[in-house]
Amino acid sequence: MARILILGRSGQVATALQARLPADGHEVEALGRDVLDLADPAAARAAVLARSPDVVINAAAYTAVDKAETDEAAARALNAAGPAAAAAAAAGVGAPFIHFSTDYVFDGSKGEPYREDDAPRPLGVYGRTKLEGEQAVAGANPRHVILRTAWVCSPVGSNFLKTMLRLAGERDELSVVDDQRGRPTFARDLADVVAGVLTMTAAPPADAWGVFHAVSGGETTWCGFAQAIMEGSAARGGPSCRVKPIATSDYPTPARRPADSRLCTERLAAVYGLRLPHWQAALETCLDELYGPRNTRTQS
Numbered sequence: 001m002a003r004i005l006i007l008g009r010s011g012q013v014a015t016a017l018q019a020r021l022p023a024d025g026h027e028v029e030a031l032g033r034d035v036l037d038l039a040d041p042a043a044a045r046a047a048v049l050a051r052s053p054d055v056v057i058n059a060a061a062y063t064a065v066d067k068a069e070t071d072e073a074a075a076r077a078l079n080a081a082g083p084a085a086a087a088a089a090a091a092g093v094g095a096p097f098i099h100f101s102t103d104y105v106f107d108g109s110k111g112e113p114y115r116e117d118d119a120p121r122p123l124g125v126y127g128r129t130k131l132e133g134e135q136a137v138a139g140a141n142p143r144h145v146i147l148r149t150a151w152v153c154s155p156v157g158s159n160f161l162k163t164m165l166r167l168a169g170e171r172d173e174l175s176v177v178d179d180q181r182g183r184p185t186f187a188r189d190l191a192d193v194v195a196g197v198l199t200m201t202a203a204p205p206a207d208a209w210g211v212f213h214a215v216s217g218g219e220t221t222w223c224g225f226a227q228a229i230m231e232g233s234a235a236r237g238g239p240s241c242r243v244k245p246i247a248t249s250d251y252p253t254p255a256r257r258p259a260d261s262r263l264c265t266e267r268l269a270a271v272y273g274l275r276l277p278h279w280q281a282a283l284e285t286c287l288d289e290l291y292g293p294r295n296t297r298t299q300s
């Protein structure tokens, strides 16, 4: 049992952590941005020192990938400067620092799943500032676990799955890019990973600290993901519509995104014995939470 300070409160991962960690007996305090502006390094440092927790988990970030392109200073403050200060303060009170990063630190040109030691080459401001955050956290606190994840979804918050379901209620057809590959990952499964990591931080295994890839099993494209969302929603009486595959070039966005950002999760399995479920199983769980089990509504 540990006293855990979570930076972030109402985000997808922060919410899942607050739901999951007390079940293991942990005492959890989560700070929303109304209490701590993580973009302010002095405030981040003071918040950690004042509480002197056993473990700090940073689930806060500047996650607006397109907006970051024209808001670089704010993205850098929240994704790098604040986390660095919090990680240093955690080191000062003897606490490990668990931090989240992204598949967007890679350019997507490898052609097979990225390993932790592959050279990063972010294509945009979000990925660049998250990479700077990784490096700053690692430099500030040797006892760090940086979990690179991808395509995060959950029943709460703002994410691709929620957007697809909302638009399905408004339109007959959605056009979704079919040439970006990745591994949709659910916040609940990331909370399970953190719970697993926490069971070992008191007596850490060899190679316990560093960067780990934490994404679902399987792979798909955004279009494949959207089609699975529609099928699963329809099977529960939820909103659904046709999904038409398009190319990235047909859907220009301010930020470039990697074409193939699949991450290899072998290191997390080898060091911590942790493996996330297949994305399709995780999607089923998420849709169950939103609409109930398959077919119950259509049968009644």
Ligand SMILES: NC(=O)c1ccc[n+]([C@@H]2O[C@H](COP(=O)([O-])OP(=O)(O)OC[C@H]3O[C@@H](n4cnc5c(N)ncnc54)[C@H](OP(=O)(O)O)[C@@H]3O)[C@@H](O)[C@H]2O)c1
Binding pocket: 007, 008, 009, 010, 011, 012, 013, 014, 031, 032, 033, 034, 036, 037, 038, 039, 058, 059, 060, 061, 062, 063, 078, 099, 100, 101, 102, 103, 130, 148, 149, 150, 151, 152, 153, 157, 158
């Ligand atoms: N979303 C994705 O698809 C994705 C993909 C790869 C990696 N990740 C990484 O996974 C982690 C969790 O992401 P998420 O999807 O849970 O994020 P999210 O749902 O967008 O939530 C963002 C969180 O950041 C907090 N926040 C925003 N501005 C803040 C500020 N100035 N000071 C303090 N807190 C602030 C929010 O605080 P409140 O609690 O006050 O709202 C919220 O808890 C992040 O490190 C992200 O980079 C996400």
